[in-house]
Amino acid sequence: MNSLRDLTSDAVLRFGPYAFHPSQRLILEGDRPLRMGGRALDILQVLLERAGDVVSKDELIARVWPTSVVEEINLRVHIAALRRALGDGQNGARYIVNIPQRGYSFIAPVQRTLEATPVFIDSVHAPQHNLPARLTPVIGRDSIVGSIVRQLPVRRFMTLTGPAGIGKTTVALRVAELLLQHYRDGVWLIDLASLDDPAQVADYLTNSLPFDTGLTSRHALLVLDNCEHLLKRCRTLVDDLLAMAPRLSILATSREPLLARDESVLRLPPLAVPPASALYSVAETMSYSAVQLFVSRARARQQGFTLREQDLNAVRDICRRVDGLPLAIELAAAQIDALALVGLQAQLDNCLQLLTQGRRTAVPRHQTLKAALDWSYERLSPLEQMVLQHLAVFKMGFTLDAAIGVISSAVLPPMHLLAIVERLVRKSLLSVEQANVTPRYRFLNTTRTYALEKLENSGHLRALERSHAQYTSRARWFSGVPLAAEFVE
Known part of the structure; x- marks a missing residue:
């Protein structure tokens, strides 16, 4: 097949029912313009120029993002958006195929024609969104971002959870960027951090969106950021929105799940850190x-x-x-x-x-x-704050029995302590590991440092340390065996 690389300004590339006008950055299906983002159009043009050949991923990235360093997930997401827009794979039509370990190839016949008269289209718009400009690359989240990008349009409602500083907002915004071309009515960030009154949530949402006719028929993605302090209201809002707007998708971030209907929860892990063993290079x-x-x-x-x-x-x-x-x-x-x-x-x-x-x-x-951490701590009840402080006396992981033995009291009976520990886990202030049959709880180092400072300022640190030492001695005395791991300091 002849190369189409040397395109004149009035060239039109035709394939299937489509006509691509490179000089106008426009693709038509009949006389109807397709909504397609700039990167997807760039990819399409490169593939059409090399129709019938295999274009490597590296070459595509270099041509489409010549001045930027981007992850391969960018290319995959835009290829997927391009295929969806063209109906690739529907009714037997095939346009773009992935050649494993090599790249992508445009396999449909392409004809080049010349048209002197430009096409005038008033209805082609840039992607709609209110996302902030990203100033730095997102590192170490390709797999998670790619998974959410693939699942969200189908599952419709996902919640990213995790502790303070884990990067929930960063991941959510990256997903939103990569899905800009998928949602016809745009991608919209609703940051709830500044709201304290649940009664204001619905009005705040409405005022953040550009739609005059509501969301019922909209094909859009809403990013509800920082839901943890408005859980009940956000839960009701999400349930109502998904019921009334069948083409709407919602990505929420929260330090604990919303517990809404059909919620898919993804707990964001820390970045991968090197092991304690020796590093050689x-x-x-x-x-x-x-x-x-x-x-x-x-x-x-x-x-x-x-x-x-x-x-x-x-x-x-x-x-x-x-x-x-x-x-x-x-x-x-x-x-x-x-x-x-x-x-x-x-x-x-x-x-x-x-x-x-x-x-x-x-x-x-x-x-x-x-x-x-203040953001999380200030939204705890006084009893939850006290338990968080007191648990900081444990330097390592601990069992519930150890927590009861050290900090339980008349004010805090065992059953109440169990319920509060479980709430602190849901709020991402403690993590839980299932060691054999017995769950073990653990602080992040940074969270424990914060809680320990609060405990010391409260004046109760020395008393808790004495209680910890006494429980340790009793456990050693009754067990007659080396001390359990939660007391190895």
Whole structure:
């Protein structure tokens, strides 16, 4: 097949029922324009220029994103959007095929014609959205982002959960960016963090959207960000929206599930951190996403920053001690020019310095890790706050029996303590691991540091330490065997 690479300004490429006008960035099905984003059109043009050939993924990325470093998931998502727009695979029509390990090929016959008169179309619009501009790449989340992008249009309602600083908003916004071309009526961010009154949620949603006729017939994606303090109202709102608008999709972020009907919950894990075992090369260390993020942000802060072999243990220690939390890693990397790696590592002995360093360009709750934790803590009941503080006496993981033995009291009987611990797990302030039959609970290092400071300020730390020591002695006495792991300090 002849190459179509040398296109004149008035060339029109025809295939199936479609006509592509490269000079106008326009594709028609008959006389109807298809809604298609700029990147999808760029990909289509490259594939049409090389119709019948296999175009490698690297070449496509280089042609479509010539000045940017992007993940392969970008290409896959736009290819999928392009196939959907063309009806690829429907009624026997095939246009774009994936050649495993090689790339993509446009396999339908393509004809080039010349038309001197341009097509005038008034109804072609740019994608509709209110998403903020992303200033830095998203690191270490390709698999999760790709999974949500594939599932969300089908499942319609998904909730991202996880602790403060884990990157729920970052992942949600990246998903929204990649789905811009899929939703005919746009992608809309509704940030609920500034609302305290549940009665205002519906009006706030309506005022954030550009639609005069409501959502009933809209094909759109809503990103409901920061739902945790308005759970009951958000639950009702989501149920109502999905029932009345069958083409609507919703992606929510919350530190705990909404428990709404048909909710698919995805708990966001920390970034991958290097193991405690020895590291032998820069390349090995850079294979972990927590290190990739640290190095990326350190380079943005300190020109010429390079990870060297003598730095590997320090960087690993930093990433592990902040639990692989993206926000904590970014805050740590921001201090690289002032403290250098050795100084930064020393500051992490209690994390307090890190907790109070700020990012002036972020929203208030993301400017410091302390602010992010304050956001969760201030929304706990007084009894939940007390339990969170008291549990910080455990340096390692602990069982429910250990928690009852150390902090239970007349004010806090065992059954109440169990219910509160389960609520703290749902709110992403504790994690739970199923060790054999007995669940074990654990703090993130940063959360424990925060809670321990609260406990010390309350004046109850010494009493809890004595209770912990007494319970440890009793457990050792009655067991007659080496102490359980929750007491290995």
